[in-house]
Amino acid sequence: MKYSIKPREIIHSLTPYVPGTPVENIKNRYGLKTVYKLASNENLCGVSENVIREIKENINEISYYPDGDALLLKNRLAKFFCVDEKNIILGAGSDELIMYICITFLEKGDNVIQSWPAFIRYLQNAKIMAATVKLVPLKNWKHNVKAIIDSIDNKTKIVFIDNPINPVGTYLDISNFEWFMKRVPKNILIVLDEAYFEFVDKKDYPDGLYYLKKFPNLIVLRTFSKSYSLAGVRVGYGICSFEIADWINRVRCPFNVNRVAQIAAAASLKETSLYKRKIAKIKKEREYLQKELTNAKIEFVPSNTNFILINVKQDSSIVYEKLCRKGVIVRPMKGIKEIENYIRLTISPKREVNKYVIKLLNEMRYQGLVWGQEVASL
Ligand code: PMP
Secondary structure, three states: OOOOOHHHHHHOOOOOOOOOOOHHHHHHHHHHOOOEEEEOOOOOOOOOHHHHHHHHHHHHHHOOOOOOOOHOOOOHHHHOOOOOHHHHHEEEOOHHHHHHHHHHHOOOOOEEEEEEOEEEEEHHHHHHOOOOEEEOOOOOOOOOHHHHHHHHHOEEEEEEEEEOOOOOOOOOOOOHHHHHHHOOOOOOOOEEEOEEHHHHHHHOOOOHHOOOOOOEEEEEEOOOOOOEEOOOOOOOOEEEOOOHHHHHHHOOOOOOOOOOHHHHHHHHHHOHHHHHHHHHHHHHHHHHHHHHHHHHHEEEEEEOOOOEEOOOOOOHHHHHOOOOOHEEEEEOOOOHHHHEEEEEOOOOOOHHHHHHHHHHHHHEEEEEEEEOOOOOOO
């Protein structure tokens, strides 16, 4: 069939984002009753009852458009982080904010810099805007800030830093972050993506908000998807100078954060001590999983997030498939050549689920299915 409608030239080179496999797919495919989705770094601790109650109390209002300025949510965020409301920009997930940032600041001829492997949505959105992407390899699994600085040229518009890094789980420490910020030219936007900051408990982890006054070219992105278990309603936020927020607001869709999402996020901010306890549970399970992986001599990258990158030393799509058949969905890293023998496992808050995953990995390892050798019978 001949198409007469043509997309922009750059669109030909893009492929759609591949999300984690939904539970229902695997249930139907393998006739399983119970399937654990540990593929998309959601926080599986569950939403606070008060948040659910507030959603229910307001559900009849969904016939109205949401508040386009999301004043209640912005007001709560502003109080919570001691910033001004005009310094906050909201998105349907921080994913949407990444897209808005690229639309707002990039055009053909510009380049952006990010580490690799790191979050893939930066490069995908930059490409949509026909910008060039420079990928800087990680060094010992961490951002190589010196190499990032060396990659900057007069066409560089944005540097994306995910801290911690998805899918790796390591973080950039205070001294390296400060070293980097002092050297970046002030006309380059630094997007510091702290999607997983609540899961880090290291003293030398930099809090991006602390640097906003000193570095007006910085935007800090955060999300309600991870720590507040609200991935399904899509709310993310950026904190930055008024000037940057104002530019981005000019391209933002009028009602981008829906009514339910605004209520859920605003209500969540009243429940922070509950969520802190839930996050502590995940951290405890992280310790458990890492200890078990170490005992089983399975290599992994020590994590500061709610997921772990595990080296399965063989084609990760095969391990993914084997685990699916047993009711566990993970994220295979096949397709990213530097880590194509790795899977990314979201940490469940439930000990029995994590135990089950370790059991499956151990079985694969010791049933003669030594990592590195594919066995046809499975
Ligand atoms: N940044 C990073 C580093 C992420 O891992 C994710 C989620 N995968 C996002 C941003 C986007 O999160 P959300 O759109 O759910 O806020």
